[in-house]
Amino acid sequence: xxxxxxxxxxxxxxxxxxxxxxxxxxxxxxxxxxxxxxxxxxxxxxxxxxxxxxxxxxxxxxxxxxxxxxxxxxxxxxxxxxxxxxxxxxxxxxxxxxxxxxxxxxxxxxxxxxxxxxxxxxxxxxxxxxxxxxxxxxxxxxxxxx
Ligand code: AMP
Numbered sequence: 001x002x003x004x005x006x007x008x009x010x011x012x013x014x015x016x017x018x019x020x021x022x023x024x025x026x027x028x029x030x031x032x033x034x035x036x037x038x039x040x041x042x043x044x045x046x047x048x049x050x051x052x053x054x055x056x057x058x059x060x061x062x063x064x065x066x067x068x069x070x071x072x073x074x075x076x077x078x079x080x081x082x083x084x085x086x087x088x089x090x091x092x093x094x095x096x097x098x099x100x101x102x103x104x105x106x107x108x109x110x111x112x113x114x115x116x117x118x119x120x121x122x123x124x125x126x127x128x129x130x131x132x133x134x135x136x137x138x139x140x141x142x143x144x145x146x
Contacts, residue, residue, distance in 0.1 A: 030047060074089065
């Protein structure tokens with residue numbers, strides 16, 4: 001049993017009703033509940049019912065459904081009186097990307113000016129304009145794996 005197994009998984013415990021959660025939505029494929037440490041009030045997590053530690057472990061149908069429900073929840077937040085001037089949909093896959101819980105999940109959270117949240121970047125390294133030739137080569141690599 002490793003630390004990415006279902007037995008160790010806090011989200012599987014929520015699915016089994018072993019620990020409490022504030023449920024927003026559920027169906028046969030996914031559940032959505034309030035994040036216990038929200039970026040901002042209204043932060044929701046959408047998780048598949050199947051224990052899938054990584055994006056690669058999720059089938060396209062389930063991932064697509066998670067995205068659909070994330071969209072519905074984002075729209076609900078916007079309609080509600082929960083503060084939101086904008087919205088982030090976010091998925092962290094693996095440690096370097098910020099993943100901490102090994103059960104794939106989509107974050108939906110409202111944003112507003114000066115809310116203190118942001119993804120760090122180094123202007124020397126990130127968002128430089130590579131030559132078109134390199135962008136074309138990368139597009140060709142990805143096409144092979146779709
Ligand atoms: P990530 O860093 O993308 O893996 O995000 C994991 C998220 O799960 C964090 O935002 C945590 O606050 C959240 N989280 C962890 N445990 C719980 C829990 N028991 N109930 C609700 N959210 C949780």
